[in-house]
Amino acid sequence: MTPQTPSDSPRLGLYVHWPFCVAKCPYCDFNSHVRAQIDQPDWRAAYLHALDSEAARLAAHGAKRPLASIFFGGGTPSLMEPATTAAIIEAAERLFGFEGGIEITLEANPNSAEAARFAGFRSAGVNRVSLGVQAFDDASLKFLGRAHNAAEAQGAIDLALKNFPRMSFDLIYARPGQTLADWQRELDLALAYGTSHLSLYQLTIEKGTPFFAAYKRGEFALPNEDDAAALFEMTQARLGAAGLAAYEISNHARPGEESRHNLIYWRSDDYIGVGPGAHGRLTLGGQTFATLRKHKPEDWLAQLGKDGLGVMEDAMVNPTERLSEMLMMGLRLTEPIPRARFLRIAGDQPEAALDQRRLRRLIDGGFLTLDANGLSSTAEGRQRLNAVLGDLLS
Secondary structure, eight states: OHHHOSSSSSEEEEEEEOOOOOSSSSSSSSSSEOSSSOOOHHHHHHHHHHHHHHHHHHHHHOOOEEEEEEEEEEGGGGGGGGHHHHHHHHHHHHHHEEEEEEEEEEEEEGGOOOOHHHHHHHHTTTEEEEEEESSSSHHHHHHOOOOSSSHHHHHHHHHHHHHHHHEEEEEHHHHHHOHHHHHHHHHHHHTOOOSSEEEEEEEOOOSHHHHHHHHHHTOEEEEEEEEHHHHHHHHHHHHHTTTTOOOETTEEEEETOOOOHHHHHHTOOEEEEEETTOOEEETTTTTEEEEESSHHHHHHHHHHHHHOOOEEEEEEEOOHHHHHHHHHTTTTTTEEHHHHHHHHHHHSSSHHHHHHHHHHHHHHHSSSEEEEEEEEEEHHHHHHHHHHHHHOOO
């Protein structure tokens, strides 16, 4: 089944955040927590309570509709018991209903990839798995703080291919000392598996992470701008030639194999966020609301007992913010932001919704394209998207 055709009617996805990890990776700025023990039945009950509350809230606004996708992210969702996953999926179907061909993705780390657990997740209803491989050599995996080695990564890919009809895995490039030849070998190995989707991310240094402090102390250096650009360009060329063209800055897929859940984010559709630190965007009564749950697992549980949602923030997104979000997400894609979406979110066509002088400058510079289909970024624009957005939205 191919992903949705962009329209002016937002679809609905569900993001389930499982916040627990075996260890915290030094580059990670996600909401993840290391806990010695997790009471799975209690957590299962908490997620079911949160889902029930969200369904009631959407129903009260006439906004409840079938789910197009479910994504179990984290943290390390593969540490979840398959019975917990099954209970959440069953509750989601009962409360919301499913669109035909719903995509249900679970993130997994190679070190927690066991045949019995993968079979259990498949039986629970998961039909797509996303593996956090990150690298195919042991030295890089050690630098990245990963708990698996290269052999475990390759074994996990083989196991995922046997258990799930669809799968993807992540790799991180532009690592310290990495050459074009090094990355070419890793890409060749990745492509040899014949998977229909790959996520390939340049290593970035995020504030608040151990890597940020180490980088500031000069403990390692990243490739310079020219070398990083060469790695990016080689990635696009190699994957495109193999039939996995980029449909988003860091994501490559065969036609029809794009991540349907991530397209919900990039196409400015609606999504429910359940679990500690989970974000959501919901259209209620004609207004868009940004939802944010309590970050710390224990705090989320405590707040969930009070309001049924574990909410830290429920704020209306004003039209200017919504327009900015649409551009920041939508211009990551190779497809255009359709004119119907501009009408839905900005209330006008791009020619009227955006500053014409800046827009024309970016079009003339070869960074954006505007036509009857809508507004899109060029290959040059996507490679420099932060600068393009800074100019367009300033």
